[in-house]
Amino acid sequence: MSFHRIAIIGLGLLGGSIGLAVKSHLPGVQTTGYDADPAVRLRASERGLADVICSTAAKAVKDADLVILCVPVGAMGAAAQEFADALKPGVLVSDVGSSKATITQALQDALPGVAVIPAHPVAGTENSGPDAGFASLFQQRWCIITPPERADSKLVDRLVDFWEALGAMVEVMDAAHHDRVLAVTSHIPHLIAYTIVGTASDLEEVTRSEVIKYSAGGFRDFTRIAASDPTMWRDVFLNNREAVLEMLDTFLTDLAHMRESIIASDGEAMFDLFTKTRAIRRSIVALGQDDARPDFGRSDHKG
Amino acid sequence: MSFHRIAIIGLGLLGGSIGLAVKSHLPGVQTTGYDADPAVRLRASERGLADVICSTAAKAVKDADLVILCVPVGAMGAAAQEFADALKPGVLVSDVGSSKATITQALQDALPGVAVIPAHPVAGTENSGPDAGFASLFQQRWCIITPPERADSKLVDRLVDFWEALGAMVEVMDAAHHDRVLAVTSHIPHLIAYTIVGTASDLEEVTRSEVIKYSAGGFRDFTRIAASDPTMWRDVFLNNREAVLEMLDTFLTDLAHMRESIIASDGEAMFDLFTKTRAIRRSIVALGQDDARPDFGRSDHKG
Numbered sequence: 001m002s003f004h005r006i007a008i009i010g011l012g013l014l015g016g017s018i019g020l021a022v023k024s025h026l027p028g029v030q031t032t033g034y035d036a037d038p039a040v041r042l043r044a045s046e047r048g049l050a051d052v053i054c055s056t057a058a059k060a061v062k063d064a065d066l067v068i069l070c071v072p073v074g075a076m077g078a079a080a081q082e083f084a085d086a087l088k089p090g091v092l093v094s095d096v097g098s099s100k101a102t103i104t105q106a107l108q109d110a111l112p113g114v115a116v117i118p119a120h121p122v123a124g125t126e127n128s129g130p131d132a133g134f135a136s137l138f139q140q141r142w143c144i145i146t147p148p149e150r151a152d153s154k155l156v157d158r159l160v161d162f163w164e165a166l167g168a169m170v171e172v173m174d175a176a177h178h179d180r181v182l183a184v185t186s187h188i189p190h191l192i193a194y195t196i197v198g199t200a201s202d203l204e205e206v207t208r209s210e211v212i213k214y215s216a217g218g219f220r221d222f223t224r225i226a227a228s229d230p231t232m233w234r235d236v237f238l239n240n241r242e243a244v245l246e247m248l249d250t251f252l253t254d255l256a257h258m259r260e261s262i263i264a265s266d267g268e269a270m271f272d273l274f275t276k277t278r279a280i281r282r283s284i285v286a287l288g289q290d291d292a293r294p295d296f297g298r299s300d301h302k303g
Numbered sequence: 304m305s306f307h308r309i310a311i312i313g314l315g316l317l318g319g320s321i322g323l324a325v326k327s328h329l330p331g332v333q334t335t336g337y338d339a340d341p342a343v344r345l346r347a348s349e350r351g352l353a354d355v356i357c358s359t360a361a362k363a364v365k366d367a368d369l370v371i372l373c374v375p376v377g378a379m380g381a382a383a384q385e386f387a388d389a390l391k392p393g394v395l396v397s398d399v400g401s402s403k404a405t406i407t408q409a410l411q412d413a414l415p416g417v418a419v420i421p422a423h424p425v426a427g428t429e430n431s432g433p434d435a436g437f438a439s440l441f442q443q444r445w446c447i448i449t450p451p452e453r454a455d456s457k458l459v460d461r462l463v464d465f466w467e468a469l470g471a472m473v474e475v476m477d478a479a480h481h482d483r484v485l486a487v488t489s490h491i492p493h494l495i496a497y498t499i500v501g502t503a504s505d506l507e508e509v510t511r512s513e514v515i516k517y518s519a520g521g522f523r524d525f526t527r528i529a530a531s532d533p534t535m536w537r538d539v540f541l542n543n544r545e546a547v548l549e550m551l552d553t554f555l556t557d558l559a560h561m562r563e564s565i566i567a568s569d570g571e572a573m574f575d576l577f578t579k580t581r582a583i584r585r586s587i588v589a590l591g592q593d594d595a596r597p598d599f600g601r602s603d604h605k606g
Contacts, residue, residue, distance in 0.1 A: 191558075
């Protein structure tokens with residue numbers, strides 16, 4: 001591993017998991033950690049999310065040859081400014097944010113002359129905070145690296161090696177394409193889930209307790225996603241606005257067609273769509289990106 | 304148990320699970336089973352989904368004091384007509400369909416003079432067919448019984464006892480209210496999931512293989528629901544049209560508001576909604592209707 005000292009800024013689900021994964025997979029590498037919240041720093045210390053938990057971002061980054069920002073998308077620029085003057089020459093600054101074009105711009109603005117190569121490990125759970133991380137979060141998950149134009153290809157290679165060492169599979173693409181891909185595979189699903197859970201909790205005809213009781217009919221899967229960190233997701237939608245709106249409008253057009261099929265009692269159109277979507281599911285399971293057990297193994301009594 | 308002979312018509316996920324659950328929880332009760340598909344009957348026989356698998360529906364129901372229809376919602380009326388003349392006096396006919404108003408009508412039309420009390424166990428997985436069922440499917444799940452006007456309350460009580468014996472918790476309500484509750488907790492979530500999976504598989508800018516690779520960002524949860532049985536779900540939308548359209552329009556209004564918030568960069572509106580939806584998740588987990596492990600336990604390496 002060509003990085004010897006890694007600073008992790010932000011010690012929630014992602015930052016904490018990186019710290020634990022480095023400890024588990026890269027025992028020779030030293031980690032420092034910082035979080036703006038003193039209570040998070042205390043808990044991070046107790047859990048050992050990094051070798052040393054520092055009281056300022058500047059202290060955390062000062063000897064680091066890799067700095068990874070693990071703060072909400074909207075806080076990246078300000079967090080980088082906080083430690084900009086403390087960076088050592090030759091350092092690489094990266095991040096884990098879910099939208100890449102605006103983050104790239106924010107980090108480059110905050111860190112003129114510093115090598116910045118953003119990344120996004122496509123992994124997570126609905127939990128957040130310093131207790132949520134675990135060492136195997138990145139195992140068999142994809143990490144997308146989005147080098148800006150004129151990025152040093154050797155640094156890109158070193159960042160690829162780093163993520164592969166943590167168990168991830170790595171893909172390199174440009175930030176704009178990343179933002180479109182994630183709009184459909186992650187951002188729109190979260191937006192829809194948040195919205196339908198909100199809709200269901202405000203109905204007049206159906207009580208909230210009924211929604212909760214009968215959630216096993218499908219609704220509960222949406223509530224898991226809709227329990228994700230509010231700040232993180234607010235920032236994603238504010239930062240990946242264009243791609244999200246583009247995909248949302250495509251989805252709305254399709255949903256309007258489906259609504260017309262229901263109004264017209266067009267069973268054939270429904271059946272065709274419902275058959276096609278099964279194939280996608282099979283591919284996801286075949287590629288190891290989901291659990292093949294029915295109901296994710298929740299009903300693990302199958303006999 | 305006041306039912307001694309139970310006939311199960313349709314031997315997929317639900318019918319098969321009822322047969323296995325009766326065997327496990329009600330050892331003195333005899334079951335007969337029928338499915339229109341000879342291959343399903345053969346497999347049902349091999350798995351022992353019922354004590355006797357019959358070659359016609361009439362044979363299956365002739366000695367039964369409880370007949371449970373487990374066919375797609377749109378096939379209920381025709382399936383009932385097939386065995387109408389073979390029913391013995393005093394039999395109770397029920398079902399497991401996901402929409403209740405149209406089924407009640409169809410069964411009453413097909414079976415004049417026969418006691419009909421529809422039911423809906425709110426339980427299932429994305430798998431279907433004779434291999435999908437398992438004995439514990441109904442454990443700690445709700446079953447909604449929707450007695451028509453003037454239903455015999457003793458028969459209702461016997462049906463409640465039956466479902467409780469299989470491990471379910473039972474609620475009684477009228478068919479119209481059931482249809483609204485399920486529209487929001489089950490039908491709309493499925494409609495949305497089918498649609499977004501369809502949208503994602505037809506994009507020009509993002510390939511299908513990218514959608515599959517990066518599905519861990521949230522999309523994969525929707526694909527599980529969108530892998531459910533196409534015939535069953537087509538029939539649900541055709542039969543619960545009014546309630547589904549009503550709830551869909553409420554959802555579309557809320558989604559339009561969210562779209563406006565994104566356009567206006569209204570982070571506060573997003574944050575408020577995203578915070579509220581976490582509370583619903585907690586209630587569902589607290590009531591035992593979902594798995595509290597992050598990611599449903601898919602990342603069960605937490606340490």
